[in-house]
Amino acid sequence: MTEPSPNPLRDPQDRRLPRIAGPSSLVIFGVTGDLSRKKLMPAVYDLANRGLLPPGFSLVGFARRDWADEDFAQVVHDAVKEHARTPWREEVWNQLAEGFRFVPGEFDDDDAFERLKATIAELDEVRGTGGNYAFYLSIPPKFFAPVVGQLKEHGLAQAAGASWRRVVVEKPFGRDLTTARQLNAVVSEVFPSESVFRIDHYLGKETVQNILAFRFANAMFEPVWNSHYVDHVQITMAEDIGIGGRAGYYDEIGAARDVIQNHLLQLVALVAMEEPIAFDARSLRVEKQKVLSAVALPGRLDQHSARGQYAAGWQGGTPVQGYLQEQDIPASSTTETYAALRLDVETRRWGGVPFYLRTGKRLGRRVTEVAVSFKRAPHLPFSETATESLGQNALVMRIQPDEGVTLRFGAKVPGTGSGTELRDVNMDFAYGGAFVESSPEAYERLILDVLLGDPPLFPRHEEVELSWQILDPVIAHWATQGRPEQYDAGGWGPTCADQMLARDGRTWRRP
Amino acid sequence: MKFDLVDTDASRIAASLVKARRAAGSPAMGMVLTLVVVTDEAHASSAMRAAAEVSAEHPARILGVIRRKRAGPIRLDASVRVGQNTSGESVVLRLSGDLVDHADSVVLPLLLPDSPVVLWWPHDAPSPMAADPLGVLAQRRISDSTACRTKRAAMLAQARHYVPGDTDLAWTRLTPWRGLLAAALDQHPVTVQSAEVRAERSNPSADLLVAWLASRLGVTVTRHNSRGPGLTQVRLLTRHGDIAISRPSGRSAVFAIPGEADRPVALERRTTAELMAEELRRLDEDEVYAEAVRSLTKRQDTKQEKSA
Numbered sequence: 001m002t003e004p005s006p007n008p009l010r011d012p013q014d015r016r017l018p019r020i021a022g023p024s025s026l027v028i029f030g031v032t033g034d035l036s037r038k039k040l041m042p043a044v045y046d047l048a049n050r051g052l053l054p055p056g057f058s059l060v061g062f063a064r065r066d067w068a069d070e071d072f073a074q075v076v077h078d079a080v081k082e083h084a085r086t087p088w089r090e091e092v093w094n095q096l097a098e099g100f101r102f103v104p105g106e107f108d109d110d111d112a113f114e115r116l117k118a119t120i121a122e123l124d125e126v127r128g129t130g131g132n133y134a135f136y137l138s139i140p141p142k143f144f145a146p147v148v149g150q151l152k153e154h155g156l157a158q159a160a161g162a163s164w165r166r167v168v169v170e171k172p173f174g175r176d177l178t179t180a181r182q183l184n185a186v187v188s189e190v191f192p193s194e195s196v197f198r199i200d201h202y203l204g205k206e207t208v209q210n211i212l213a214f215r216f217a218n219a220m221f222e223p224v225w226n227s228h229y230v231d232h233v234q235i236t237m238a239e240d241i242g243i244g245g246r247a248g249y250y251d252e253i254g255a256a257r258d259v260i261q262n263h264l265l266q267l268v269a270l271v272a273m274e275e276p277i278a279f280d281a282r283s284l285r286v287e288k289q290k291v292l293s294a295v296a297l298p299g300r301l302d303q304h305s306a307r308g309q310y311a312a313g314w315q316g317g318t319p320v321q322g323y324l325q326e327q328d329i330p331a332s333s334t335t336e337t338y339a340a341l342r343l344d345v346e347t348r349r350w351g352g353v354p355f356y357l358r359t360g361k362r363l364g365r366r367v368t369e370v371a372v373s374f375k376r377a378p379h380l381p382f383s384e385t386a387t388e389s390l391g392q393n394a395l396v397m398r399i400q401p402d403e404g405v406t407l408r409f410g411a412k413v414p415g416t417g418s419g420t421e422l423r424d425v426n427m428d429f430a431y432g433g434a435f436v437e438s439s440p441e442a443y444e445r446l447i448l449d450v451l452l453g454d455p456p457l458f459p460r461h462e463e464v465e466l467s468w469q470i471l472d473p474v475i476a477h478w479a480t481q482g483r484p485e486q487y488d489a490g491g492w493g494p495t496c497a498d499q500m501l502a503r504d505g506r507t508w509r510r511p
Numbered sequence: 512m513k514f515d516l517v518d519t520d521a522s523r524i525a526a527s528l529v530k531a532r533r534a535a536g537s538p539a540m541g542m543v544l545t546l547v548v549v550t551d552e553a554h555a556s557s558a559m560r561a562a563a564e565v566s567a568e569h570p571a572r573i574l575g576v577i578r579r580k581r582a583g584p585i586r587l588d589a590s591v592r593v594g595q596n597t598s599g600e601s602v603v604l605r606l607s608g609d610l611v612d613h614a615d616s617v618v619l620p621l622l623l624p625d626s627p628v629v630l631w632w633p634h635d636a637p638s639p640m641a642a643d644p645l646g647v648l649a650q651r652r653i654s655d656s657t658a659c660r661t662k663r664a665a666m667l668a669q670a671r672h673y674v675p676g677d678t679d680l681a682w683t684r685l686t687p688w689r690g691l692l693a694a695a696l697d698q699h700p701v702t703v704q705s706a707e708v709r710a711e712r713s714n715p716s717a718d719l720l721v722a723w724l725a726s727r728l729g730v731t732v733t734r735h736n737s738r739g740p741g742l743t744q745v746r747l748l749t750r751h752g753d754i755a756i757s758r759p760s761g762r763s764a765v766f767a768i769p770g771e772a773d774r775p776v777a778l779e780r781r782t783t784a785e786l787m788a789e790e791l792r793r794l795d796e797d798e799v800y801a802e803a804v805r806s807l808t809k810r811q812d813t814k815q816e817k818s819a
Contacts, residue, residue, distance in 0.1 A: 007700065008727045009693040014799040016686045016789065020694040048777060051687050054694070055766035055774035091763035095775035128771040130698075 021451035031061035058099030072102035131163035204442025247328035307336035308494030404430035531593035564784035639672030666715035711739030722807035
């Protein structure tokens, strides 16, 4: 095959031109689920609305429902109306809805997969989708293997000629190192690694790029980004909600596997890594893997890890029940809904700077942030009374909600007759953006990347395995420790987490 | 917070901005640019509303400049708004008397320190924009020839006086069309032999699209009149058949490729706020527009030589 001649209408200087995905369709397994209705369907519509989907784009739903194409279209319609980010446009909807198909069936039903194959062939014919499909596995991990197997068996995973097949997998990527490897073996047997897109929807591409730009596009932060100036780093992901209707899933997984393994460790990697040689997915991966390999667990896990379970309490003005009282949770459950952990990054840059990670459900408010706490000035030429309420300088990268950066530093209180008084003040920056075309949802970026075949910034299996290597010993340790401590819903976690920091002479920030 | 200042000057306006910011309790400024909107009473409210919408994506200090009667006493009135439906600040300046010729003396002290300045003429723009006393303050000068009385003539005048930093919303309107055309050739890398553009007679965007296609493809591109609205069709003629995008209604379009079923695509005309948001995403020179403009003026010159 000869190289295709370059497109005369494309010019690297022409940065207005959007990249529109080529002819393709998206097949969603588990299309009746919450995620699919709240995130995937609206994201597809928003992409169409922004003109980024190819003409003829088609959406195929696969699930255990007795639906016709029209019923499916109605479900998508309602989901889009309720959750889409961009305004409703009848004509966008009409052109999109023509490409909706629904295939009812179980994951072990050979006939259903034959019907799926026929549906896809029909779409190629009628809608010109060109034999290009992305399979989105919005299903529990235990079904990955059967579905991927079925795709292979029915010839749905092999692309003919220049067309492509891709697969999207949601976290959690396994429940420990062994299962992660098994899962990877199953998927990689059928799909090459560049066709596998793992998504962590907490950490959109936009956020990752914001962190990278902040660290590496500026001259004034990098010089202090090391153990000479940084005292410690706190990475928090707090949720105010409980487990909702996900009892079955959550009780098997717990907070550490659900959030620390993927989301918080990715944030550690982004904050701690060295500068990548380029801003592309490959160079980024190299640096992230390097720093994750340098992460060390504390010597005594009983002193530097903490876990808890939320008890009944008041959350933002509403009485809420405790974890053990939630529906379908056994009263003997030892699953943690709060997890905290100290990590050290053993590199020249970070030696002696602890990274404290915490996540939990039913905490004070919903927030995800990275707080870099700086050392106190070595000498303060003020009286002791003047600096009493002066804390440590801090730089906080807010991930959500309200993405932005806060800088905390000391300032003199104006006036105050009897001598100088110093106090902490905040300087705040928010990434504007609530506009028609501004910050796309993480899922929009992801779906577009999948359809374009853009190498994702999301972790490849090497990073997933490194993360499990870090977390597995912690979870094994907890398994020997009996029941987690109860903490009041609506607060900031169990007392053992506060003690964990107190041992190091530090306290958690109130985010 | 809203203040109305009657018969005032720039330093009092600046002081009221600081006061409003204090009162709003957020002394830090997240604003990234100053957007100066030159308008008149008739268009002021719609232009300021569009600017406020844009400032949700690009937090900005918006300065609306309205020139009133030149006759009569010199007077400057201002209404200052902070934090009401905008993520930045907005000031509407009303100038009368001899001051109408010295708007820059009011605007200059009100520019945000050390950040880009964008000038926007939502309807009739001066030509050349870069020589305008307000235009010289800006890195980016945006006209909208589609909204001018003389449309195509206005677009041509801007094209002839192009300097880096100028753009025209008539060009911005083409982005979705250009995106689809480029995507078509991504998928079907065929050699285009010629091209046709159909649009309303008065549509300035069509001329820019013709010029862009001609300069990029190096083939003959012809313009044909249609009843509109706006652009209605682009056709790329190839040896394998025509690639065509047709939008007869101004809303949804049909995308046709030889050997494949016709496919509907959404290609709606965008609002001014959406166009401006795209425009403000980059503040450096738009080289592709420059190239299209060069190609356009060259075509016009040859045409005139022929008819002469």
